[in-house]
Amino acid sequence: MTALAEAGRALAAEAARYAGMGWMRGTSGNLSVVLDRDPLRLAVTASGLDKGELTETDVVEVDAEGGAVSGGVPSAEAGLHARIAAISGAGAVVHVHALAPVLAAQRWPGGVPLRDLEMLKGFGRAAHDDLVTVPVIDNGQDMRVLGEAFQRGYRADTPALIVARHGIYVWGADLREARHRLECLEWLLRFTLGTILDGS
Ligand SMILES: CSCCC(=O)C(=O)COP(=O)(O)O
Ligand SMILES: [Zn+2]
Numbered sequence: 001m002t003a004l005a006e007a008g009r010a011l012a013a014e015a016a017r018y019a020g021m022g023w024m025r026g027t028s029g030n031l032s033v034v035l036d037r038d039p040l041r042l043a044v045t046a047s048g049l050d051k052g053e054l055t056e057t058d059v060v061e062v063d064a065e066g067g068a069v070s071g072g073v074p075s076a077e078a079g080l081h082a083r084i085a086a087i088s089g090a091g092a093v094v095h096v097h098a099l100a101p102v103l104a105a106q107r108w109p110g111g112v113p114l115r116d117l118e119m120l121k122g123f124g125r126a127a128h129d130d131l132v133t134v135p136v137i138d139n140g141q142d143m144r145v146l147g148e149a150f151q152r153g154y155r156a157d158t159p160a161l162i163v164a165r166h167g168i169y170v171w172g173a174d175l176r177e178a179r180h181r182l183e184c185l186e187w188l189l190r191f192t193l194g195t196i197l198d199g200s
Contacts, residue, residue: 004070007033007043008059014094014175015045019052023096023186027051029167030075032062033092033175034085040064042085042093044078066143079143080150080169084161087154090171092178100189101168105136107196109164111153112136114188122184124159134158134185139166160185 001009011031018024018031029051032044044066045051046058061070064086066079075081081093104112111133114120118127125132135158137149150161159181161169170185172178 003035004043004059004061005056007035008054008056010175011043011045011059012054012056014179015051015054017179018094018096019050021098023098024051025097028097030077030081030095031093031175032075032078032081032085034090035061040082040086041069042078042082044074044081047073047075076141077143080146083143083147083150084169084171087151088156088159088171090159090178091173092175093169093171094175094178094182095167095169096182097167098186100186100193101134101162102165103193104134104189105162105164107193109136112162112189112192114192117188117191119184119188119191123181123188125157132158134160134162134189136162136164139163 027048030045032042035041035043042062043059044062046060049058060068060072060074062074062078063069064082066082068074084093114132116128120127135153159171170178170182172181
């Protein structure tokens with residue numbers, strides 16, 4: 001099996017899992033893994049498909065700008081995946097349309113504050129870190145513009161980015177680490193939103 005097909009199989013399995021959680025509704029969301037660093041090459045999910053029904057062939061190899069190197073139409077957001085992988089050194093980038101991150105960005109458009117929660121450990125931070133701020137950038141259709149905005153707010157200790165009125169990106173050394181971070185961060189965001197509702 002080629003490296004691209006192997007990546008496609010892993011991406012399909014991961015996407016099915018996220019779809020089952022309701023975080024990839026319709027055709028939303030996209031996932032990638034780094035195939036090569038020099039030059040940068042990623043395997044990214046193909047565009048416009050039901051992410052709960054992907055097969056190992058629904059994957060496209062892209063370059064550092066998100067342009068297709070193999071056949072097929074890559075995710076419309078491949079350019080942002082590539083920028084995140086290039087800047088952070090991550091081996092995998094996941095993007096889902098879970099609701100809590102979008103609600104949180106609406107409430108805290110300058111960055112979502114998280115503090116003093118055990119679950120922060122699952123996001124690569126200390127439980128009692130004074131303040132963790134998840135960056136928020138404006139949505140748009142030009143991935144170069146989103147990439148620049150990501151890069152301006154990038155901090156190596158905060159492996160996530162919320163795109164306002166759109167969704168969230170989380171990254172890690174591999175798909176498993178990215179997933180663990182995403183699951184814990186989604187919990188943190190839901191908790192933080194819940195504290196406004198109950199006034200605490
Ligand atoms: C209803 S999904 C709109 C596009 C989007 O935000 C997304 O995550 C999926 O785009 P792709 O090109 O990767 O299918
Ligand atoms: Zn999206």
